[in-house]
Amino acid sequence: MLEIKDLTVHYETADGVVEAVNNVSLNLEKGQVLGLVGETGAGKTTIALSIMNLLPKPPAHIIQGQVLLDGEDVLTKNKHELRKIRGKKISMVFQDPMTALNPVQSVGAQIAEVIRLHDKSLSSALVEQRAVQMLETVGIPGTRYNDFPHQFSGGMKQRVVIAIALACEPEMIIADEPTTALDVTIQAQVLELMKKLQKDFGTAMLLITHDFGVVADICNQCAVIYAGEIVESGTVAHIFDNPTHPYTIGLFNSLPSLDKDVKRLKPIGGMVADPTDLPAYCSFYDRCDVRTDACRKENPLLKELEPGHFVKCIHTAVQGEDEDHGID
Numbered sequence: 001m002l003e004i005k006d007l008t009v010h011y012e013t014a015d016g017v018v019e020a021v022n023n024v025s026l027n028l029e030k031g032q033v034l035g036l037v038g039e040t041g042a043g044k045t046t047i048a049l050s051i052m053n054l055l056p057k058p059p060a061h062i063i064q065g066q067v068l069l070d071g072e073d074v075l076t077k078n079k080h081e082l083r084k085i086r087g088k089k090i091s092m093v094f095q096d097p098m099t100a101l102n103p104v105q106s107v108g109a110q111i112a113e114v115i116r117l118h119d120k121s122l123s124s125a126l127v128e129q130r131a132v133q134m135l136e137t138v139g140i141p142g143t144r145y146n147d148f149p150h151q152f153s154g155g156m157k158q159r160v161v162i163a164i165a166l167a168c169e170p171e172m173i174i175a176d177e178p179t180t181a182l183d184v185t186i187q188a189q190v191l192e193l194m195k196k197l198q199k200d201f202g203t204a205m206l207l208i209t210h211d212f213g214v215v216a217d218i219c220n221q222c223a224v225i226y227a228g229e230i231v232e233s234g235t236v237a238h239i240f241d242n243p244t245h246p247y248t249i250g251l252f253n254s255l256p257s258l259d260k261d262v263k264r265l266k267p268i269g270g271m272v273a274d275p276t277d278l279p280a281y282c283s284f285y286d287r288c289d290v291r292t293d294a295c296r297k298e299n300p301l302l303k304e305l306e307p308g309h310f311v312k313c314i315h316t317a318v319q320g321e322d323e324d325h326g327i328d
């Protein structure tokens with residue numbers, strides 16, 4: 001359904017060229033949920049904005065690549081064509097609900113507007129009825145239709161954003177850290193809601209997060225991104241049962257968990273790669289536990305370790321045989 005092919009996006013800044021996304025390919029099939037995981041600055045939002053063709057240009061430049069939606073390249077569409085795609089086919093839920101909500105319009109009217117835009121044949125009464133239904137679907141009483149965003153809590157605002165995203169029954173939702181701005185209990189509620197809606201509506205979802213717990217909870221597929229490159233991808237079982245790229249292993253080791261000795265938790269050493277100055281070889285080299293001289297010879301390609309499980313590391317064979325994934 002969604003196929004990103006060899007996407008490379010740079011930003012031109014006063015400090016140089018930021019190589020934000022480098023040769024990224026991703027696939028999302030109907031009804032599937034793909035988790036995109038990586039540290040801050042890894043290029044996750046840039047990928048999301050590329051899919052919606054919403055990158056700020058300049059400073060962003062798409063150097064190469066395609067974003068195919070049902071076989072058609074979003075990146076070559078004009079404004080009019082894009083408007084049709086956004087909402088009907090894809091909608092987006094951003095990290096901060098306030099960026100998505102209009103502060104001076106009631107939440108009901110904002111949901112209604114989306115419904116009206118995508119089905120102009122509906123009567124006003126029907127549109128309003130559908131908008132009320134959407135509010136209730138996300139757990140907000142229909143009686144709050146005429147309330148304004150500032151009258152809602154953060155979690156409720158994000159529910160409204162989700163209601164807007166779902167209002168025209170898109171085939172796909174791009175959710176960019178949809179719960180990061182919320183506190184932990186509300187996070188769990190919003191995630192539960194997204195999970196339920198995803199199941200009920202069969203919506204495909206690209207879920208951007210830096211939280212593996214969220215991936216385990218909702219996703220079928222997972223891609224790990226480092227310095228603008230996918231370093232590992234596969235099913236959630238591949239990534240959780242057999243994490244193989246040293247970066248993925250590092251992310252797991254840095255997680256607190258109940259069955260691990262807390263004293264042995266370790267953050268990944270070294271500094272995140274500088275996207276204005278990426279090496280021609282493996283960009284994880286400086287932080288890697290298993291690096292060798294060979295790692296500086298070239299930038300490895302993603303290779304398929306087992307069917308559907310891809311890893312971008314020349315030491316994968318060694319890692320794959322390591323039963324406890326280097327936790328010690």
Ligand SMILES: Nc1ncnc2c1ncn2[C@@H]1O[C@H](COP(=O)(O)OP(=O)(O)OP(=O)(O)O)[C@@H](O)[C@H]1O
Nearest residue numbers: 011013018020039040041042043044045046059275
């Ligand atoms: N408008 C912009 N102008 C210049 N550089 C940008 C712009 N937007 C993003 N970048 C840079 O591109 C790189 C990738 O940023 P991006 O926002 O895609 O990361 P991210 O993975 O979403 O991070 P986070 O987890 O913090 O949201 C970063 O180095 C960032 O500083």
Ligand SMILES: [Mg+2]
Nearest residue numbers: 044045046176
């Ligand atoms: Mg981001």
